Amino acid sequence: MKATSTPFLLALILFVSSWAISPIATAQSVAYKALLFTLYDSDFPVLKPDQITDLSKFQVLDTREKEEFAVSHLKGANWVGYDTFSMNNVAALDKNKPVLVYCTVGARSQEIGKKLKEAGFKQVFNLYGGLIEWANEDKPIFHEGYRTYQVHTYSKSWGIWLNKGEKVY
The missing domain is CATH 1.20.5 (Single alpha-helices involved in coiled-coils or other helix-helix interfaces)
Known part of the structure; x- marks a missing residue:
């Protein structure tokens, strides 16, 4: 050769x-x-991670279970839960300020988002792809105020979609 x-x-x-x-x-x-x-329902608004430049413009709500939230979450997110969700969890929020709801992939958060809309919240958006898509897009996630790469993926079967980060079940 x-x-x-x-x-x-x-x-x-x-x-x-x-x-x-x-x-x-x-x-x-x-x-x-x-x-x-x-x-996703086609009539419920979603925002993709690359469309969000400043999370502080939103009231960010994590609709996963407490164990999932404890692993990691978006900066400034408030945990409101899914199975344990109550409108009391969001009573202090401003119904006129935009709300961003999220969960692992966006299914549970869409359901909570619908409840918020029914309760009079004006601008509610679901995070497209949830925390998995956020992490896959190299957007920061946090644990106790520090950046982490751990993502609770709900289950091993949902974990196959996480390309970037450490899977936690």
Whole structure:
């Protein structure tokens, strides 16, 4: 083999290996989007992580269970729960200020968001893809005031969608 063909072969191997990995990541992304499409109501507003530049503009509500919230959450998030949710949990909130609800993937938070809308909250948004999508987009999550990479993924089956971060069940 000629010395000049070695760089070509190396480049070919790198190209093929990157191509082999890329379709898997793309397929997972497409599959995740398809899953979310089945979970969300088309008439309930969502915001994607890249559409949010400043969380402080929102009243951020974590609609997961307390154990999930204790692992990590969005900065400044207030825990309101899902199974234990009560309108008393949000009595002090301003109904005219935007609210961002989230959970692991966005299904539970959408349900809590609907309850908020029914109670007169004017602007309620569901975080598209939930905490999993937030983490996958390299957005910061926190534990006791410090950035962490741990994400409670609800279960191992939901954990397959987390590409960035440490899965906690």
